[in-house]
Amino acid sequence: MDPEVQGxxxxxxxEWPHIHISDSLVMADSAVKMAKAGCQFITVLGVDFMSENVRAILDQARFSEIGVYRMSDDRIGCSLADAASAPAYMDYLAEGSKSPPSLHVVYINTSLETKAYAHELVPTITCTSSNVVQTILQAFAQVPDLHVLYGPDSYMGANIKELFQQMTMMTDEEIGEIHCAHNKESIRSLLRRLHYYEDGTCIVHHLFGHEVVEQINEMYSDAFLTAHFEVPGEMFSLAMEAKRRGMGVVGSTRNILDFIKQRAQEALDRNVKEHLQFVLGTESGMVTSIVAAVRNVLGSAESPTSGAKISVEIVFPVSSESMTKTSSDQSSLGVNPGKIGDLMLPVVPGVASGEGCSIHGGCASCPYMKMNSLTSLLTVCHQLPDEKNTLLAFRAERFKSQTPHGKSIADVGCEPILHMRHFQATKKLPDNLVHQILHCTSNGRSCRGLSLI
Known part of the structure; x- marks a missing residue:
């Protein structure tokens, strides 16, 4: 979200206990806690699949009377969630189901409807960018001859496969430190049975392509390099090379944040004057949490007895796709210019396609998340309780339809999430998921006929 909203x-x-800021995974759990504490209405600042998830989890927790509201009367979309909702994605899963045993590992940033429909085609477990690698490795270790279908993020799928390819160059001992059940032979074997969807991208991370890589090599070769798993392969490879030198990190937003905090702490421990420069290869909204974390780490540097003078700079390597060229009279705009190589471009609101750089969100900014403004939040809150039904378009959707097998979308769609939670707690796939994998075949017998409890 915008720094103003986050701040x-x-x-x-x-001052107010019923505010929760996190990724999409635990938002619904927090909503249940709020309902138990007596909240009658819950607003969700996110994209639509997040509010739908909150609505479904509250219903399952017997809080169907609690109102759940989105931040816009227009659709708040997500390019990744949309990719997984397309018929082509279900065709991809249907084709993959013809090679049992198979498991669908789906990114958490998809709708409940997608998770439900997918789970009836192929046994499904959700993942985050933090646990996707361990989820896949554990699945291959736990189920012999397994085929894994990952989706919908094509860049992440390709990057994961590249990561496993690089692992074949490691020693067995090094691989064992990543996952104790694997070695070079098992990694080579699983590569042939790891598949990923090839037509799904995040419109923000798509901007970190070859042009950005060239800019980093030219201007920021000495900086620390961070990259989310969702970036294109060129950026991923560059970040992986930096990681091998101890100068980079590849992974989730949490991995990136932890890396930056660790480097800031190490600089502070050296007790010297130092300037740290980080290239941020993900959505610009993350800078708010980075600033808060770094300030917390460097707080002790303000002590009179400390000789440390640490400064931290966050660099957004901007693609020309995310900029709009405007009048050369920049002073009249009241904004600062951004530089791409030798090209000077002003940073202005209202850029092409509604994404990229703006004074409201910075570079690599998600246009959908920016729909969650303070104005929209106040508009919704000031009209609650909605006695005149003026907020009907703002209400989170409650799934009334059923899956192709006649089950509740909310019930079936939540199962892959519960499978992931079991994995996070035990580091193993749950027994009922393994049972589904082993008994689902492509001969027409539905795995939904098995017990899912």
Whole structure:
């Protein structure tokens, strides 16, 4: 979200207990806690699949009377979620199901409807960018001759496969430190049975392509390099090379944040004057949490007895796709220019396609998440309770339809999430998921006929 929204809500947390800021995974759990504490209405600042998930989890927790509201009367989309909702994605799963035993590992950033429909085609477990590698490795270790179908993020799928390819160059001992059940032979074997969807991207991370890589090599070769798993392969390879030198990190937003905090702490421990430069290869909204974390780490540097003078700079390597060229009279715009090589471009609102750089969100900014503004939040809150039904378009959707096998979308769609939670707690796939994998075949027998409890 915009720094303004994040900043105000973070400050308000000190006075109001029912504010929760996190990724999409635990938002619904927090909503249940709020309902148990007596909240009658819950607003979700996110994209639509997040509010749908909150609505479904509250219903399953017997809080169907709690109102759940989105931040717009228009659709708040997500390019990844949309890719997984397309018929082509279900065709991809249907084709993959012809090679049993098979498991669908789906990115958490998809709708409940997608998870439900997918789970009736192929046994499905959700993943995050933090646990996707371990999920896949554990699945291959736990189920012999397994085929894994990953989706919908094509860049992440390709990057994971490249990561496993690089692991074949490691020693068995090094591989064992990543996952104790694997060695070079098992990694080579699983590569042939790992598949990923090839037509799904995040419109923000798509911007980190070859042009950005060239810019980093030219201008920021000495900087620390961070990259999300969703970036294109060129950026991924560059970040992996930096990681091998101890100068980079590849992974989730949490991995990136932890890396930056660790490097700041190490600089502080050296007790010297030092300037740290980080290239941020992910959505610009993350800078708010980075600033808060770094300030917390460097707080002790303000001590009179400390000789440390640490400064931290966050660099957004901007693609020309995310900029709009405007009048050369920049002073009249009241904004600062951004530089791409030798090309000077002003950073202005309202850029092409509604994405990229703007004074409201910075570079590599998600246009959908920016629909969650303070204005929209106040608009919704000031009209609650909605006695005149003026907020009907803002209400989170409750799934009334059923899956092709006649089951509740919410019930079936939540199962892959529960499978992941079991994995996070035990580091193993749950027995009922393994049972589904082994008994689902392509001869027309539905795995949904098995017990899912």
């Amino acid at each position: 105000i809500l973070t400050a308000a947390q000190k």
